[in-house]
Amino acid sequence: MEGRCQRENPWPKGTLWDMILPSASPFGWLLAAAAAVAYAVPAAAGPRLGTGATRTALALAWGLHGAVLAWALVGETPPRFGFAPALSMTAWLVLTVYAVERQLFPQMQARWMLAGLGAVVVLLASVFPGQPLHGTASPWLPLHLTLGIASYGLFAAAVVHAALMARAERQIRQAADPHSGMPLLTLERLTFRFVMAGFVLLTATLLAGGLFGEQLYGRAWRWDHKVVFSLLSWVTFAILLLGRTQFGWRGRSAMRVLYGGAMLLLLAYVGSRFVLEVVLGKSA
Structure with a gap:
């Protein structure tokens, strides 16, 4: 019996492969892949993509990213948390702030950089989902x-x-167009x-x-x-x-x-x- 188990799983516990195998469910992987693709479109296209199309792609990616985070905490059993999910949540919050600020300051230009970041962290969190959260943890821990x-x-x-x-x-x-971005003092204040x-x-x-x-x-x-x-x-x-x-x-x-x-x-x-x-x- 012991030999058969070793043949079925030749990788020792605690290795990188052992951490990746039990990561996200197939549905979680599907959500993460869809979010990464949605982020990759504006990140790869850059200024060639129109403003409207970029805004739509980022909104779709942001929504899918939020669904990935929600599924990881609610849909997965047990829920997991670690360094990569922390990065993923941080990036999602930054994109949320950016979406709000774009309504107040339309001249803000950071969507391609943030889209690339979003694509990376979504996939990273799927590969490294972290460790299971213990059921005996305090209800105040969340x-x-x-x-x-x-x-x-x-x-x-x-x-x-x-x-x-x-x-x-x-x-x-470089004496560039002064109206091409947000005013320097506004950026500093924010x-x-x-x-x-x-x-x-x-x-x-x-x-x-x-x-x-x-x-x-x-x-x-x-x-x-x-x-x-x-x-x-x-x-x-x-x-x-x-x-x-x-x-x-x-x-x-x-x-x-x-x-x-x-x-x-x-x-x-x-x-x-x-x-x-x-x-x-x-x-x-």
């Missing part, structure tokens, strides 16, 4: 995860706006609004984890890579906001601090879970 992912999304939106700022500055130096909102949610996430860690995860607060990087990112964003309000930080120096804080935050959960799930093949 709220804690929601706060964390929302802060990821807001900081990611701030990074996207910072990238648009850098592009606007290059256009100004960037720091997203940073402030993300900082508030990150603070709430860290407080919840520190005060109620035992109820949420079944263990008390402990110093691990996730906690250390999260606190370092919190300090970085606090310095950025303090420098902005007290010393008027702006431009490239402020953006470097933003990028540094975002990278630390990315390493906190996504980076640590990537190492555990993919490099080490562990579940916790």
Whole structure:
């Protein structure tokens, strides 16, 4: 019997192949593939695709992406979560913010970059769906995860706006059409609004984890890579906001601090879970 089992599954548990095999259901894969294709169309076509067609393709991709996330949390048994689903949810939130802002600022131009990002993260989350969520976890755990992912999304939106700022500055130096994108001051103001909102949610996430860690995860607060990087990112964003309000930080120096804080935050959960799930093949 033991020999037959080994022949049926020659890959040892914990390997990359073992993680991919039980990933999404066929329906989940179908949704993910449809969303990735819908994202790939505007990403590959670029400016050659008309504005109306691009908007339609992105709306379809956004809807399919949301269906993928909903199916992963509700349709799959048991639901899973990990570094790739966290990235997928973050990208979906950024696209949601972009869709709202496009109604207020039609001149915003980031759809091709975001479409390419969406295609990548949807497929990545299907290949690496993460570990099953334990049924014995606290009922407050989804709220804690929601706060964390929302802060990821807001900081990611701030990074996207910072990238648009850098592009606007290059256009100004090259004497490009000043009406080809959003005004630089508007982008800067939006960037720091997203940073402030993300900082508030990150603070709430860290407080919840520190005060109620035992109820949420079944263990008390402990110093691990996730906690250390999260606190370092919190300090970085606090310095950025303090420098902005007290010393008027702006431009490239402020953006470097933003990028540094975002990278630390990315390493906190996504980076640590990537190492555990993919490099080490562990579940916790």
